[in-house]
Amino acid sequence: MGLRGKKRKSLKKPVGETKRTETSHLKSSVATSGSTLNEHPIFCLRHIVNGFCINDCSDKSHGHSFAKKLRELAQLDWKTILNAPRDGQGCEKIDTSALKFEVPPALLKGQDFVLSFRINQRSRLIGIKNGATLQIIAVDPHHNAYDG
Numbered sequence: 001m002g003l004r005g006k007k008r009k010s011l012k013k014p015v016g017e018t019k020r021t022e023t024s025h026l027k028s029s030v031a032t033s034g035s036t037l038n039e040h041p042i043f044c045l046r047h048i049v050n051g052f053c054i055n056d057c058s059d060k061s062h063g064h065s066f067a068k069k070l071r072e073l074a075q076l077d078w079k080t081i082l083n084a085p086r087d088g089q090g091c092e093k094i095d096t097s098a099l100k101f102e103v104p105p106a107l108l109k110g111q112d113f114v115l116s117f118r119i120n121q122r123s124r125l126i127g128i129k130n131g132a133t134l135q136i137i138a139v140d141p142h143h144n145a146y147d148g
Helices: 061-074 078-083
Strands: 018-022 029-033 042-044 091-095 113-118 124-130 133-140
Touching: 042 061, 061 124, 061 133
Parallel strands: 042 133
Antiparallel strands: 018 029, 091 113, 113 124, 124 133
16 A cells, blocks of 8 residues: 555566567568557667777768757657558668678567668667667768678
8 A cells, every 4th residue: 555545556567579570661570569559769879789889970961960860759659659650650671681880689679670760861870779779879970881
């Protein structure tokens, strides 16, 4: 019993089963937790790969564009992001074999792809969706982190 004789509500949400969700522009399934599609993304910058960090960008406007993109994505839920066109607020799925850098296997958790978000005409933000969290692994100002 909580204060004034009222029962406390549990803050824990039930954990949803992992399932595959079709998205229109990715043309294949993205492993997601059903309970995270309606959540807003959480961004983690802990695992950025050397050579693809925002600090490595020569043009200071890339930092502004990066922050602006994070702010834009933070206003949306994952379902909207995954269904949006890749050249707008959405993303595209990139096979890890196309990357020009090594991704720690522990981050991939069995996935064979990463998500690439367009920051501007040339720049890309590359990350791995893990629940509601986007593990950002690269900021690519010259669009040369992967083939394609």
